[in-house]
Amino acid sequence: MNSIQASIITIGDELLIGQVIDTNSAYIAQVLNKIGVAVKNRIAVGDDKTAIIEALETASKKSNIIIMTGGLGPTADDITKPLLNEYFGGELVIHQPTLDHITDLFVNKHKRPMIERNRKQAEVPNVCEVLFNETGTAPGMLFKKEGVYYFSLPGVPHEMRFLTDKYVIPTIASAFKAPTILHRTLLTAGLGESFLAEMIADFENALPTNIKLAYLPNFGMVRLRLTATGDNEKLLEISINEQFAQLKLAVSDYLVTDVDDNMEVVVGKLLKEKNQTVATAESCTGGYIGHLLSKHAGSSQFYTGGIISYDNRIKTEFLDVPAPILQTVGAVSQEAVEQMAKSVRESMKTDFAVSVSGIMGPSGQTDEKPLGMVWIGVASKEKVVSKVFYLRFDRLRNIEVTANQAINLLRLLIINKI
Amino acid sequence: MNSIQASIITIGDELLIGQVIDTNSAYIAQVLNKIGVAVKNRIAVGDDKTAIIEALETASKKSNIIIMTGGLGPTADDITKPLLNEYFGGELVIHQPTLDHITDLFVNKHKRPMIERNRKQAEVPNVCEVLFNETGTAPGMLFKKEGVYYFSLPGVPHEMRFLTDKYVIPTIASAFKAPTILHRTLLTAGLGESFLAEMIADFENALPTNIKLAYLPNFGMVRLRLTATGDNEKLLEISINEQFAQLKLAVSDYLVTDVDDNMEVVVGKLLKEKNQTVATAESCTGGYIGHLLSKHAGSSQFYTGGIISYDNRIKTEFLDVPAPILQTVGAVSQEAVEQMAKSVRESMKTDFAVSVSGIMGPSGQTDEKPLGMVWIGVASKEKVVSKVFYLRFDRLRNIEVTANQAINLLRLLIINKI
Numbered sequence: 001m002n003s004i005q006a007s008i009i010t011i012g013d014e015l016l017i018g019q020v021i022d023t024n025s026a027y028i029a030q031v032l033n034k035i036g037v038a039v040k041n042r043i044a045v046g047d048d049k050t051a052i053i054e055a056l057e058t059a060s061k062k063s064n065i066i067i068m069t070g071g072l073g074p075t076a077d078d079i080t081k082p083l084l085n086e087y088f089g090g091e092l093v094i095h096q097p098t099l100d101h102i103t104d105l106f107v108n109k110h111k112r113p114m115i116e117r118n119r120k121q122a123e124v125p126n127v128c129e130v131l132f133n134e135t136g137t138a139p140g141m142l143f144k145k146e147g148v149y150y151f152s153l154p155g156v157p158h159e160m161r162f163l164t165d166k167y168v169i170p171t172i173a174s175a176f177k178a179p180t181i182l183h184r185t186l187l188t189a190g191l192g193e194s195f196l197a198e199m200i201a202d203f204e205n206a207l208p209t210n211i212k213l214a215y216l217p218n219f220g221m222v223r224l225r226l227t228a229t230g231d232n233e234k235l236l237e238i239s240i241n242e243q244f245a246q247l248k249l250a251v252s253d254y255l256v257t258d259v260d261d262n263m264e265v266v267v268g269k270l271l272k273e274k275n276q277t278v279a280t281a282e283s284c285t286g287g288y289i290g291h292l293l294s295k296h297a298g299s300s301q302f303y304t305g306g307i308i309s310y311d312n313r314i315k316t317e318f319l320d321v322p323a324p325i326l327q328t329v330g331a332v333s334q335e336a337v338e339q340m341a342k343s344v345r346e347s348m349k350t351d352f353a354v355s356v357s358g359i360m361g362p363s364g365q366t367d368e369k370p371l372g373m374v375w376i377g378v379a380s381k382e383k384v385v386s387k388v389f390y391l392r393f394d395r396l397r398n399i400e401v402t403a404n405q406a407i408n409l410l411r412l413l414i415i416n417k418i
Numbered sequence: 419m420n421s422i423q424a425s426i427i428t429i430g431d432e433l434l435i436g437q438v439i440d441t442n443s444a445y446i447a448q449v450l451n452k453i454g455v456a457v458k459n460r461i462a463v464g465d466d467k468t469a470i471i472e473a474l475e476t477a478s479k480k481s482n483i484i485i486m487t488g489g490l491g492p493t494a495d496d497i498t499k500p501l502l503n504e505y506f507g508g509e510l511v512i513h514q515p516t517l518d519h520i521t522d523l524f525v526n527k528h529k530r531p532m533i534e535r536n537r538k539q540a541e542v543p544n545v546c547e548v549l550f551n552e553t554g555t556a557p558g559m560l561f562k563k564e565g566v567y568y569f570s571l572p573g574v575p576h577e578m579r580f581l582t583d584k585y586v587i588p589t590i591a592s593a594f595k596a597p598t599i600l601h602r603t604l605l606t607a608g609l610g611e612s613f614l615a616e617m618i619a620d621f622e623n624a625l626p627t628n629i630k631l632a633y634l635p636n637f638g639m640v641r642l643r644l645t646a647t648g649d650n651e652k653l654l655e656i657s658i659n660e661q662f663a664q665l666k667l668a669v670s671d672y673l674v675t676d677v678d679d680n681m682e683v684v685v686g687k688l689l690k691e692k693n694q695t696v697a698t699a700e701s702c703t704g705g706y707i708g709h710l711l712s713k714h715a716g717s718s719q720f721y722t723g724g725i726i727s728y729d730n731r732i733k734t735e736f737l738d739v740p741a742p743i744l745q746t747v748g749a750v751s752q753e754a755v756e757q758m759a760k761s762v763r764e765s766m767k768t769d770f771a772v773s774v775s776g777i778m779g780p781s782g783q784t785d786e787k788p789l790g791m792v793w794i795g796v797a798s799k800e801k802v803v804s805k806v807f808y809l810r811f812d813r814l815r816n817i818e819v820t821a822n823q824a825i826n827l828l829r830l831l832i833i834n835k836i
Contacts, residue, residue, distance in 0.1 A: 014634050016457040017601070018448030019643065019678075023439050025462070030436030039434040041469065042462035044443070047632075051459065058476070074612040075633045076622055117612045135810070137612075156635070158811045183435070194492040194535050194555075204494055214465075215493045216432050217574070225437065260437075280705070280726065286717070287700070287708025290726045294704025295814055297780050305732035307725060308698065308708045314723035314766060348732060362715050392553070393576045396713055 004178040006032050007059035008042040011052060011070035011080055012155060015044040024069045024160050031169055036178030037065060038229075047077045053087065060148050065172060067164075070155030072138040074117045081123070081141075084152055088143045090125030097132055098122040098139045105137065128152075131167040135159045140167060149175065180233040184244040185260035188251050189221045189408050196222055200250045210236075211243055219404035221263065224251065256411070263407045264292040270414050271302035271352075278410065279348035280306030281319055281340035281355035283331060284374060289354060289403045304350045309340065315357075319343040332357050332369055337377030338384045345379045353379045354410045358389075360398045372398055376406045378413045385409070385418050422596040424450050425477035426460040429470060429488035429498055430573060433462040442487045442578050449587055454596030455483060456647075465495045471505065478566050483590060485582075488573030490556040492535045499543070499559075502570055506561045508543030515550055516540040516557045523555065546570075549585040553577045558585060567593065598651040602662040603643040603678035606669050607826050611635045614642070618668045628654075629661055637822035639681065642669065674829070681825045682710040688832050689720035689770075696828065697766035698724030699737055699758035699773035701749060702792060707772060707821045722768045727758065733775075737761040750775050750787055755795030756802045763797045771797045772828045776807075778816045790816055794824045796831045803827070803836050 008028050014020045022044060029039045040062055045051040052071075059066045071080030085092055099122035106114040121137045124130050131140030131151075136159040143150040151168050153160045172178075188196060193215050197204070204213050210230050216223040224247065228240040248258055257266045271278060280289050286308055293303045307318045312331055315321040320343045325335050337355045345353030358374025365371040372391035377384060389405055391398045412418040426446050432438045440462060447457045458480055463469040470489075477484045489498030503510055517540035524532040539555045542548050549558030549569075554577040561568040569586050571578045590596075606614060611633050615622070622631050628648050634641040642665065646658040666676055675684045689696060698707050704726055711721045725736045730749055733739040738761045743753045755773045763771030776792025783789040790809035795802060807823055809816045830836040 013630070013632055013645070014643075015444075015460065016447055017451045017645075018444035018446070018457075019603075019634060019641075020636070021439065021441050021444045026433075026436035026439045028436070029434055033435045039436075040463075041473070042433065042460075044460035045458075055459070073633065073635075075615040077630070077632050112613065115612065115616050117616055121612075158815055161812070185437075194533065195530065197493040198533050198535055212431070212495070214431055214495050215491065216437060217491075218438070223437075225432075227431070227435075282705070282708075285709075286712025286721070287698070287705030287724065287726065288713075290700075290705025290728075291703075291709050291817075294726075294728055295706075295817060297813055299704070300728060303704070303728050305726045305728040305736075306705065308705065308712075308723045310708075310712060310718060310721050310723040311766075317765075318723075347735075348729075394579075395715055397576055399709075399713060 004037050004065065004176045005040040005063045006037050006065040006067060007040055007063040009052070009055045009059060009066060009068045010042070010044045010155070011047065011068060013046040013077065016046045023157055024155065027157070027161055028067055028069070028164060031164060032172070033181060033183070035169060035173050036181045037172060037176070038181065047071055047079055049079060049083055052080070052083055056087065056150070064147060064176065065149050065151075067151045067153065067168065069153045069160050072152065072154045074121055074137070080152060081125070084128075084141065084143065084150075085125035088125060088127045088145065090127035092123040093126045095122050095124045095130050095139060098124070098130065101134065102137050131163050133159055133163055135162040142167070142171065179229060179231055180236050182228045182236055182240050183225055183260070184240055185223055185225045186248060186251070186258045187221060187223050187256040187261070187263070187266070188254040189256050190254045191222070193217045193222050196224070196251065196254070200247065203246055203250050207243060208239065211240060219263070219401050221256070221404065221408070223260075256408070263404050263411070265296060267407050267411045267414065268293065268296060268299060268302055270411065272298070276351035276414075277302050277304045278352040278354065279304050279344045279350040281344040281353060282306060282308050283310060283315065283340075283357040284360045285356050285399050285403050285406070286310055288399050289356065289406055292403055292407065304348050307344055315340065330369070332359055332373060332375055334375055334386050334388070337375040338379075338386050341377035341379035342384050351380065352410060352414060354406050356402055356406050358398070358402060360402070361395045374398070374402050376402070376409050378410050380413055385413060422455050422483065422594045423458040423481045424455050424483040424485060425458055425481040427470070427473045427477060427484060427486045428460070428462045428573070429465065429486060431464040431495070434464045441575055442573065445575070445579055446485055446487070446582060449582060450590070451599060451601070453587060453591050454599045455590060455594070456599065465489055465497055467497060467501055470498070470501055474505065474568070482566055482594065484566060484568045485586065486568070486570045487578050490570065490572045492539055492555070498570060499541070502546075502559065502561065502568075503543035506543060506545045506563065508545035510541040511544045513540050513542045513548050513557060516542070516548065519552065520555050549581050551577055551581055553580045560585070560589065597647060597649055598654050600646045600654055600658050601643055601678070602658055603641055604666060604669070604676045605639060605641050605674040605679070605681070605684070606672040607639045607674050607681075608672045609640070611640050614640055614669065614672070618665065621664055621668050625661060626657065629658060637681070637819050639674070639822065639826070674826070681822050681829070683714060685825050685829045685832065686711065686714060686717060686720055688829065690716070694769035694832075695720050695722045696770040696772065697722050697762045697768040699762040699771060700724060700726050701728060701733065701758075701775040702778045703774050703817050703821050703824070704728055706817050707774065707824055710821055710825065722766050725762055733758065748787070750777055750791060750793055752793055752804050752806070755793040756797075756804050759795035759797035760802050769798065770828060770832060772824050774820055774824050776816070776820060778820070779813045792816070792820050794820070794827050796827050798831055803831060
């Protein structure tokens with residue numbers, strides 16, 4: 001091993017039967033990457049002693065850093081702590097600060113008597129460094145053996161993130177000298193992956209060997225990422241910036257943003273810069289556009305509110321879509337979404353509005369209106385613009401793509417491109 | 419290998435730098451599990467020849483079934499197809515039905531000329547069985563070698579799901595005789611994981627060795643899952659049903675549902691049964707409750723719509739929360755959410771309504787109102803009930819937990835438990 005490599009091991013039967021989606025690995029990979037540590041592989045295993053030990057042995061042959069999550073809870077299926085204790089030849093002892101913390105949580109916060117099971121959570125192997133977990137009851141642990149660092153973190157996402165930020169990253173950054181890895185990411189909209197690839201084929205072929213290009217299509221948009229690896233951070237930065245400038249130029253007609261932001265963050269920034277506001281009128285997305293616009297901190301600066309007009313009656317009573325329109329051309333129509341956008345902008349007194357109405361599936365189609373047909377409308381003081389889309393995904397994906405396309409259309413209106 | 423075991427290998431640099439979250443593995447694990455195939459491990463590797471081959475070799479020593487996703491796109495970072503072609507000693511040849519399908523997509527649907535890059539997607543190794551992908555341009559592939567089945571699927575989630583359902587599962591079900599794996603899952607609300615564990619400790623200790631209990635805490639609720647493994651399906655079913663009946667009895671005070679449904683699905687079913695409707699009035703969740711209620715098919719039967727009153731002005735103008743209330747006790751108050759629920763139920767003419775107002779973070783707290791404080795209100799024709807919660811997660815998690823607790827409070831009102 002001459003470079004700094006990490007493996008992530010996620011533990012839990014729920015990961016192997018697909019009952020939960022593993023978001024922890026993605027977070028850990030992201031933050032490791034930022035400090036130049038390449039994740040070589042990610043392994044998910046069950047709550048199974050043999051499988052966990054096998055994963056540890058395999059990982060320790062390839063990586064100097066192993067990060068485990070899961071299996072530290074108070075219940076019988078949580079076997080990671082005793083297993084690691086045995087593996088590293090320790091003895092379980094009470095960690096007093098953790099015990100005090102758990103006691104405080106139960107006595108003062110939960111107002112419930114503490115039970116033996118809770119007390120046991122304060123036990124740690126005496127051969128580890130404890131990563132004090134002020135966000136929960138299961139402490140994190142760090143074991144060191146033959147130059148390899150083994151971190152064990154609880155699987156609860158916000159506790160895992162807290163311990164990663166507070167202990168794991170600083171420890172690794174000071175213990176290992178990692179090469180520099182730099183990323184530059186941009187977002188495009190309006191052109192499919194293969195056409196984009198064709199358009200920038202010459203650029204891609206001419207890239208230096210230490211810079212890689214990746215295509216990340218999602219929600220009908222394509223993210224392009226350059227990754228540069230090297231030792232001299234300054235030279236690397238110059239080199240990737242040069243390439244990134246060329247790439248931006250090559251895709252300029254389709255460029256949404258040159259930072260790694262989601263579409264709704266791009267639009268939020270635009271609105272905040274201009275001190276402008278937006279309202280939503282959603283039928284088929286049922287609140288998902290409102291959620292995207294409001295899920296990031298600071299959104300109350302630009303997001304005023306919205307009407308979820310799931311039932312047609314709400315379109316008429318709250319958004320002034322005339323009943324005859326709904327009876328003739330229907331709710332999934334240009335007329336309906338344009339009126340919805342116009343009405344909600346006026347009634348909520350905002351600068352912009354966005355509206356959607358469509359058939360998300362799996363049923364609801366008619367002869368004229370296929371599954372996946374969706375009308376999107378956007379309105380400003382000056383105009384109302386609408387566009388029809390034909391999507392071909394499942395219901396949830398159709399909702400996600402519709403919301404992203406709607407926010408993109410809003411963006412185009414804000415920057416005067418439509 | 420005397421049992422049927424599967425490994426899942428997900429391929430793509432984006433998985434190792436955490437740019438995307440892997441939802442494919444969870445789906446594949448779920449459907450394999452249903453037909454009795456245990457997933458032994460899940461490995462994520464980059465777009466890297468050595469790493470992919472190593473993962474294949476390791477997996478083929480443990481598993482008879484290997485399912486790969488990703489790396490089949492039209493761009494240069496998609497290396498899986500040529501790699502598998504070489505690995506299994508084949509030659510790339512055009513698969514005519516796929517070429518016809520791609521041609522049709524471009525000429526008739528996208529109305530764009532086809533380029534060489536698109537044509538190349540129709541190439542497949544002549545040593546594989548092609549899994550025809552009518553949902554996209556990259557065909558799936560099946561290779562067989564020394565009794566091991568290797569499936570390669572595109573990473574685009576809806577294409578992967580289509581091919582898994584149509585080809586992978588039927589092929590495995592007919593080629594392998596798997597043991598029976600049965601799951602029974604229930605959802606509880608109102609008691610933490612450790613107290614629940616204490617309450618059912620005797621039950622857990624008395625479980626037969628072929629039945630395992632798992633705790634899956636999420637959104638302030640805990641899911642409990644029994645998993646039974648055996649050969650005789652009928653006996654296994656009797657045995658797990660017996661244990662599940664006992665488990666339900668043991669947790670009856672906290673039981674939400676005895677099927678593996680999310681909270682919003684439980685509430686949707688209750689409302690559909692009674693032919694009743696609900697409306698939402700959301701401040702801090704910004705549309706997320708509406709999204710949960712409407713993301714499942716058939717939701718238009720019970721979800722009428724909602725007001726997203728992100729700005730206080732909307733609370734007054736659309737939900738009749740008196741301005742003096744907002745100025746004195748504030749928007750995050752019992753008075754505000756009760757009025758919000760009451761107003762939206764009346765104006766949308768529904769049987770029930772749910773409302774929320776809180777401080778999701780990372781800022782916005784005051785001396786009296788800490789971060790994570792959230793009021794939830796629910797209303798029926800007969801009454802309005804509200805409850806305050808103090809959450810301690812990050813913004814997104816607070817939104818998710820709030821939405822789930824709100825829907826749970828709505829459930830309690832619907833079933834007359836509050």
